[in-house]
């Protein structure tokens with residue numbers, strides 16, 4: 001696994017970030033980032049959550065993965081982790097503006113294009129494995145699919 005993403009739920013709200021810099025700048029996403037060497041995906045999910053939003057996650061559960069194929073030759077695997085227990089309050093950082101969004105109001109038109117394919121499955125409680133294709137170094141979304149595991 002190369003990157004992690006944290007799906008943080010608090011009843012009907014989901015934690016999102018507006019990314020101020022780095023990959024996905026200007027898009028809304030969920031907290032996440034690169035998994036460090038010697039780090040487990042679950043640990044990455046909790047560390048990135050703290051770094052990008054200030055929240056302290058208590059338990060992160062693996063709920064699936066996405067394989068991105070970029071430019072037909074680079075593969076990046078992103079583990080998806082569900083966090084329902086956490087402490088603290090959200091705070092803006094240099095990297096991101098965190099916000100709680102109603103699950104019915106997720107701004108899919110301002111997010112990575114693949115997200116509308118897989119986020120609803122996760123919100124419905126499924127564990128998933130997806131494969132998505134991008135070209136132009138992440139600029140163009142080609143397509144892909146998910147299976148429930």
Ligand SMILES: Nc1nc2c([nH]c(=O)n2[C@H]2C[C@H](O)[C@@H](COP(=O)(O)OP(=O)(O)OP(=O)(O)O)O2)c(=O)[nH]1
Pocket residue numbers: 003004005021022023024029030031032033034068078112113114115
């Ligand atoms: N929702 C969603 N997230 C994605 C997609 N592609 C993709 O890399 N991500 C996630 C994985 C990571 O959590 C995050 C990129 O994190 P990153 O850490 O590499 O980006 P960065 O440039 O901010 O790097 P860093 O300075 O934090 O290390 O975006 C996508 O298509 N959809």
